[in-house]
Amino acid sequence: MNKKQYAFGLILLFISPVLGFLGSLRKINTRYGKYILILFFGIYGATMLFPVGTDGYRHASNIANHYYGLGLGEFLKETKAIFLFRPEPETNDDFFLHFISYIASFFSSSAAGLYAIAGLIYGYFFVNGINKVYSLIRGKWDLVLLLLFLIFLFWKSFEGINTIRNHTGGWIFFNGAFSYFQTKDRKYILLILLAPVVHFGYFILTIPFYLIAIFGNWPKIYLLVFLSSFFLTPDINTIERYAKTTELGREKFNSYVKDDAYLEARSSKAGRQNKSFHVEYYFKGIKLLIQLLFIYAVIFFGYLKRKNHDYFLSSLASLALLLIAGANLSTFTSSLEKRFFLNAALYLLAYLIILYNENIAQKKTLSVYGYRTIVILGAPVIFLFVFTQLSLIGEYTGFKVLISPGIYPFLNGEEITIKEFIKQVFI
Numbered sequence: 547m548n549k550k551q552y553a554f555g556l557i558l559l560f561i562s563p564v565l566g567f568l569g570s571l572r573k574i575n576t577r578y579g580k581y582i583l584i585l586f587f588g589i590y591g592a593t594m595l596f597p598v599g600t601d602g603y604r605h606a607s608n609i610a611n612h613y614y615g616l617g618l619g620e621f622l623k624e625t626k627a628i629f630l631f632r633p634e635p636e637t638n639d640d641f642f643l644h645f646i647s648y649i650a651s652f653f654s655s656s657a658a659g660l661y662a663i664a665g666l667i668y669g670y671f672f673v674n675g676i677n678k679v680y681s682l683i684r685g686k687w688d689l690v691l692l693l694l695f696l697i698f699l700f701w702k703s704f705e706g707i708n709t710i711r712n713h714t715g716g717w718i719f720f721n722g723a724f725s726y727f728q729t730k731d732r733k734y735i736l737l738i739l740l741a742p743v744v745h746f747g748y749f750i751l752t753i754p755f756y757l758i759a760i761f762g763n764w765p766k767i768y769l770l771v772f773l774s775s776f777f778l779t780p781d782i783n784t785i786e787r788y789a790k791t792t793e794l795g796r797e798k799f800n801s802y803v804k805d806d807a808y809l810e811a812r813s814s815k816a817g818r819q820n821k822s823f824h825v826e827y828y829f830k831g832i833k834l835l836i837q838l839l840f841i842y843a844v845i846f847f848g849y850l851k852r853k854n855h856d857y858f859l860s861s862l863a864s865l866a867l868l869l870i871a872g873a874n875l876s877t878f879t880s881s882l883e884k885r886f887f888l889n890a891a892l893y894l895l896a897y898l899i900i901l902y903n904e905n906i907a908q909k910k911t912l913s914v915y916g917y918r919t920i921v922i923l924g925a926p927v928i929f930l931f932v933f934t935q936l937s938l939i940g941e942y943t944g945f946k947v948l949i950s951p952g953i954y955p956f957l958n959g960e961e962i963t964i965k966e967f968i969k970q971v972f973i
Contacts, residue, residue: 548576548578550922551573551576551578552578552581552582554569555569555570555578555579555581555582556585558570558582558590559582559585559586560949560950560951560952561950562948562949563586563589563590563593563948563951564947564948566585566586567582567583567584567586568583570583570586571583573925574673574676574677574680575677575678575680577683578740580673580674583669583673584666584669584670584673585669586669587665587666587668587669587670587672587673587704587707588662588663588666588669589662589664589665589666589947589951590665590669590704590707590943590947591661591663591664591665591666591707592658592659592661592662592665593671593943593944593946593947594657594661594707594708594942594943594944595830595942595943595944595961595962595963596657596708596942597941598939600708600942601708601709601710602661602707602708602709602710602942604708605643605657605660605710606656606657606660607653608636608638608647609647609650609654609656609657609659609898610655610656611636612636612637613647613648613650613651614651614654614655615651616648616651621648623779624637624644625641625644625645628640628641628643628644630882632693632810633806637823639746640711640743640744640746641743641747642710642711642714642743642744642745643710645709645871646663646664646667646710647660647724648658649663650662650663660710661707662708664707664710664714667708667714668706668710668713668714668717671714671717671720671721672706672717673705674721675720675721675724675892676698676699678721678724678725678728679695679698679724679896679899679900680695681696682900682903682904683900683903684903684904685903685907689921689922690902690905690907690917690918690921690922691899691902691903691907693921693922693924693925693928694895694899694902694921695897695899696928696932697832697836697928697931697932698892698894698895698896698899700931700935700936701891701892701895701933702716702717702888702892703935703939703940704939704942704943705935705939705941705942706795706873707942708942711744711745712745712747712885713888714744714745715741715742715744715745715747715748715751716741716885716888716889716892718737718738718741718744719738719748719751719752719889720889720892720893720896721734721737722734722735722736722737722738722740722741722882723738723755723865723893724862724893724896725737726738726755726759727857727858727861727862728858730871735759738752738755747882747885750872750882751869751872751885751886751889754865754868754869754871754872755865755870756840757868758861758864758865758868763857763860763861763864764862764864765849765850765852765864766850768864768867768868769844769849769850769867771867771868771871771958772780772867772868772870772871773870775826775870775874775875776873776874778874778875791882792823801967803884814859816831816927827929827930828927828931828933828934829934831859831882831927831930831931832927832928832930832931833887833891835868835920835924835927835928836891836892836894836895836898838920839898839917839920839924840863840866840894840897842916842917842920843863843898843901844863844867845915845918846913846916847901847905847906847913847917854901854904854905854906855901859900859901859904860896862893862896862897862900863893863894863897865890865893866890866891866893866894866897867890869886869887869890869893870886870887870894872886873886873890874889887908890955902917937965940963940964940965940968941963941965942963943963943965944961944962944963945961945962945963945965945967946961947964
């Protein structure tokens, strides 16, 4: 590690966390660059602000109302209840959030300590996940590659810290699965086993990975499963019967299915007219575009014939297919359906980027021209997606992240987000 570069990065981080982040971003493939970026995520988490009703707001309230001043005996009692799938009413369902909430409560009753810890952990897996794909890109960048990487970079970035569990678990899963397919080293399965500890839902979301790891990579079968998922409807009564064998399962079923359906119906009626165009359509548009690109690549670039595909690339495509199939089979609950697709897209995008860079970019065939045409025609959708993600990030990003942490203790008054600051200055 270059000590001078590391010191320079730390100085920039102290002058302004954003400057430190930008200065280290182009060095993401170096050890010092990753360290600075991860430290930035810790500062970013500590300065986040949370609108009422968000996951972050609930977690912050939980720190103040439950964990602050909680004794060790009570903490251990609640921990035991979590592992017995009978969590106490006021505790977190997952051990990860329960544990870091308790640790953060030693220092403060505010959310800053909790989200500093959460930010560091999330940042570690996010930075490493982005770098795993970035480090495989060879040769010159063209417009198509840049647009694809932009989607991957912003698919779930800074705003993902808000929920703490869900997207941290997603990036842990991605790091483990990507590395396992790349190396076949079984130690990465231990990393994947960590994902359900962070978020209970990954007991279900990681099933497609284990199918590939245990039974092997069978492209034609997995494509058939994917196609069949559009026409199959799971028996909700059977799912309910098995889910309710534990108290936690009963609670999750009611929140994911019954409450979820109610909230979805209410929001679609009351909130639809108040949404701006980009909020209403950005996810639908980008979801359609990347699935179209994925299916095009699977059909025309040799996935079924194992042409241009080694085990690594083929497995990424297979996992994306099975996760999308999981989303199709989970339409009875939009929460689980969305989680399946959010995870599927990480592998889908990584596959598209690596496949294009290694096997497509230099070729001049009709199928390649078609692939490029879809990406370039989809550029407005991509920019709409990136703009909306930046807008969402601005809702959580505190203005303090722009200035030196040394000034934080001297700041008084109401804190403000970047988005609110921009509105006040320019609108």
